Amino acid sequence: xxxxxxxxxxxxxxxxxxxxxxxxxxxxxxxEDYLVYTDHDTATDFAAxxxxxxxxxxxxxxxxxKSEYWKDADALQIVNTVAERLDAAGYTRTxxxxxxDLGIQLSYVRQRTYFVxxxxxxxxxxxxxxxxxxxxxDWLGWHYPYxxxxxxxxxxxxxxxxNLDGGxxxxxxxxxxxxxxxxxxxxxxxEVNLQRTTAAVKQAFAQSPYLYQAx
Amino acid sequence: xxxxxxxxxxxxxxxLLAAVRPASAQLFPNSYINIDxxxxxxxxNDLADKASGWxxxxxxxxxxxxxxxxxxxxxxxxxLESLSRRTLDLGNGSALTAAQKxxxxxxxxxxxxxxxxxxxxxxxxxxxxxxxxxxxELSSYYYVLKQYTDTWGFYLSPEIGASIFPDPSYxxxxxxxxYYSYATNNGDVLTYSVNNLNNFGIRVGISF
Numbered sequence: 001x002x003x004x005x006x007x008x009x010x011x012x013x014x015x016x017x018x019x020x021x022x023x024x025x026x027x028x029x030x031x032e033d034y035l036v037y038t039d040h041d042t043a044t045d046f047a048a049x050x051x052x053x054x055x056x057x058x059x060x061x062x063x064x065x066k067s068e069y070w071k072d073a074d075a076l077q078i079v080n081t082v083a084e085r086l087d088a089a090g091y092t093r094t095x096x097x098x099x100x101d102l103g104i105q106l107s108y109v110r111q112r113t114y115f116v117x118x119x120x121x122x123x124x125x126x127x128x129x130x131x132x133x134x135x136x137x138d139w140l141g142w143h144y145p146y147x148x149x150x151x152x153x154x155x156x157x158x159x160x161x162x163n164l165d166g167g168x169x170x171x172x173x174x175x176x177x178x179x180x181x182x183x184x185x186x187x188x189x190x191e192v193n194l195q196r197t198t199a200a201v202k203q204a205f206a207q208s209p210y211l212y213q214a215x
Numbered sequence: 216x217x218x219x220x221x222x223x224x225x226x227x228x229x230x231l232l233a234a235v236r237p238a239s240a241q242l243f244p245n246s247y248i249n250i251d252x253x254x255x256x257x258x259x260n261d262l263a264d265k266a267s268g269w270x271x272x273x274x275x276x277x278x279x280x281x282x283x284x285x286x287x288x289x290x291x292x293x294x295l296e297s298l299s300r301r302t303l304d305l306g307n308g309s310a311l312t313a314a315q316k317x318x319x320x321x322x323x324x325x326x327x328x329x330x331x332x333x334x335x336x337x338x339x340x341x342x343x344x345x346x347x348x349x350x351x352e353l354s355s356y357y358y359v360l361k362q363y364t365d366t367w368g369f370y371l372s373p374e375i376g377a378s379i380f381p382d383p384s385y386x387x388x389x390x391x392x393x394y395y396s397y398a399t400n401n402g403d404v405l406t407y408s409v410n411n412l413n414n415f416g417i418r419v420g421i422s423f
Contacts, residue, residue: 023269023293025316027356032314033300035358039309146308183358207302207310 034184034200038208041145044163044177046211052091053100053164054083058157061109070108074194079106081198082159085205089212103136103162103174109155136164140172144179155186157197159204178211180204247284247378248275249390251420255292255321258413262353262404263296263319272418274327274345282330288345289324292414303406311405313357321412323349323370323398331378338379345372349398351412355405368400368412378422390422 058075060068082104083093094100161178168175182200185193205211251272257264270292276284298315305311325347332340349370354363376392398412 021291022320022352023267023295023318025295025297025318025356027316027359029297030314030316030357030359034312036302036312037309039307042308203302203312207312210308 031184034182034196034203036200036203036207037181037183038179038204039146040178040208040210041175043145044166044175046177049101049163050092051094051100052086052102052104052161053094053097054079054086054104055106058106058108061107074190077194078157078197078201081201082106085202086211089205097136097164101163101165102177103164105158105160105162107158107160109158136162136174137167138172139167139174141174143168143171143173143175145175145177155184155193157182157185157200159201178208180208245278246276246286247278247422249273249378249418249420249422251390251392251418253290253292253416253418255294255414255416257294257319258415260319260409260412262355262407262409263294263317265294265296266416267292267294269293269295270321272420276327276329281334282332283328284331285326285328287325288327288347289322291320291322292416293321294319305405311357315405316356317404317407318352318354318356319409319412320352320354321349321398321400321414322351323347323372323396325370329374337381338377340377341375343374343376345374345394345396346370349400349412351398351400351402351409353402353404353407353409355407362404364402364404366400366402366409368398370396370398372396376418380422387421387423390418390420392418394418 056071056076056079058070058078060070086104087093091102097103157180159180159182160176162174163177164174166175166177167173180201182197182204185197185200187193187196249272252268253270253272254266254268255270256266270290272288272290274286274288274290276286278284296317298317300312300314302310302312323345325345327343327345329341329343347370349368351366351368352363353366354361372394374392374394376390376394378388378390380386380388393415394417395415396412400409400412402409
């Protein structure tokens with residue numbers, strides 16, 4: 001190797017050093033799969049619940065001023081998957097909110113990005129298209145009895161389980177005793193999104209064995 | 216910004232060229248400088264154990280005797296690992312199912328010393344030891360998130376290698392080395408723990 005070549009090698013090495021330090025992995029492949037995060041109130045006895053009420057539509061958190069509900073066949077397939085898993089866990093679906101022990105909220109985040117923090121007890125006021133607490137009765141809101149930190153991003157499905165018998169009458173809030181955040185549902189294919197969503201819903205229940213105490 | 220970056224690289228390259236002039240024009244007499252590309256193999260950690268070439272080493276030394284040189288060093292390296300989708304029990308009632316990519320970034324720096332044999336020959340072998348601090352970032356990338364932990368530890372690294380100067384009249388040559396390193400960094404990311412960092416690897420670069 002000549003000295004001239006070594007000069008070039010020196011410059012190339014130095015340029016390499018100046019141009020790159022910490023290597024970040026490519027995250028493109030991570031979008032090709034779903035994410036499921038679940039959490040629950042460890043003080044809740046899920047065996048004490050028998051019935052649940054599940055609306056036949058999914059609330060859409062989008063960019064419009066009015067509340068949007070997703071009600072087509074795809075939405076119904078997702079709703080039915082949730083119902084099937086709850087039934088398998090030993091709960092019984094009821095047609096009346098008033099007689100249900102649990103309320104199930106399904107929300108699909110189409111465009112917005114939010115981050116939820118335990119340190120902001122009134123965070124729900126920042127969600128203008130979220131489920132109305134009044135849907136479940138004479139309530140002003142709901143609360144998490146456990147620590148939560150997660151983000152709502154486009155292409156996400158939220159499943160939240162409300163204890164309709166455990167409301168705080170002082171603050172008039174309902175506790176969310178189980179929640180599931182499912183991400184990665186925003187591919188260009190509606191069919192892929194639906195397959196991925198139903199698979200992720202099943203996974204949400206599979207990784208929450210405490211829900212099956214009702215059996 | 217890009218222009219400024221290229222100008223900086225050009226300026227550094229010019230300084231480098233000046234430094235590698237014949238020995239009589241050397242910027243730093245009785246000293247050496249190594250700039251190396253390195254391949255690092257992490258040993259025994261469950262965060263990122265795949266070998267990679269994403270790293271470099273910079274060091275210099277002053278010959279306090281004809282055989283012994285001491286000086287500073289700094290190096291950096293990133294090792295990556297892809298994990299297929301799996302469910303993690305995060306404790307306190309929460310669980311996460313996701314595909315992940317892990318990254319282990321290490322940045323040790325401190326003092327280095329070496330003993331060199333056959334200083335007048337083309338092939339100049341040496342044995343060295345690096346001591347210092349090690350910053351390490353332990354990261355997990357999943358979905359659109361990056362979760363990471365910063366750690367610090369004590370760093371120790373024995374090394375053997377050689378500088379090869381093809382033309383004795385020029386103070387520029389090839390540098391090769393084989394090293395092992397140990398650092399006391401400890402940290403957790405999700406359910407993954409790192410208790411001390413052990414690595415071995417090779418370095419190839421230039422010496423002048």
